[in-house]
Amino acid sequence: MSSSTPVPPSPSVLLNTGVHMPLLGLGTYKLCGTDAVYQAVDAALDAGYRSFDSASVYRNEADLGRALKELLPKYGLSREDVFITSKLGPKDQGVNAMDGALHSLSQLDLGYIDLYLIHWPGTQGLDVADQRNPGNRAQSWVAMEELHTKGKLKAIGVSNYTPGHMKELMQSCKVPPALLQVEFHPRLCQTELRKVCVEHGVCFQAYSSLGRGELANDPVVTEVAQRYGRTPAQVLLRWAVQQDVPVLPKSSQSDRIKQNAEIFDFILSEGDMDKLTELDCGQRFCWDPSEVI
Structure with a gap:
């Protein structure tokens, strides 16, 4: 067992599959190398994280699976105590979706994946305006539905979908998406997307x-953080989870990983929540999926 005081797992949200998913997860984008993944997972488990987010394009699924198998016993945990997310890469969109998903299952080697997402609405090698994109998305979803029915993917969902992509999926799917993962922060509140999700139970x-770190220097964020005696990162994460929006902060530094988990022992006032939300200006720091047909 870890020598430090046990940390209670973070609060969770209920997915439409009837499964609880932690509000806090460790993002692993750009977390590469066996040692780096192992150290980050060790620090995260020690800090109370029970959810880990990967993707085929991150190229760390195998390292994440190995680290968890080695470290779970150290914390008295089993496979069922953690929630693992991975994603179908754009290169596997469409006809290669089944192989892509099976490859992720093989790489992680944890028996099943708790949540598997279509990473991007487009297809690698196709223009964003290519008319084959919608058909490829639909084909990917059918493959994921099949693996969901077999229990290999406990829940399925999407990432970087627009309201239009979501509505298209809701009209054709047999298994509704459990989750939509998108860029979300005070400068990009995604109001319309959130309404679509509420409407469909996603x-x-x-x-x-x-x-990408830039909001930590925003004057409004830093002013709120100073008032609560918290880091800007903690305030930004708290702003989301206080709206029941799960977060996936990523870091390779153990002290930062621990800090990012300390967001459930304070509450932002309604005024401060509003002040942060008023920063909304539609600014993206990541890719924009709105042009993908």
């Missing part, structure tokens, strides 16, 4: 909560 999850 969990709305945030990535890039810190705006």
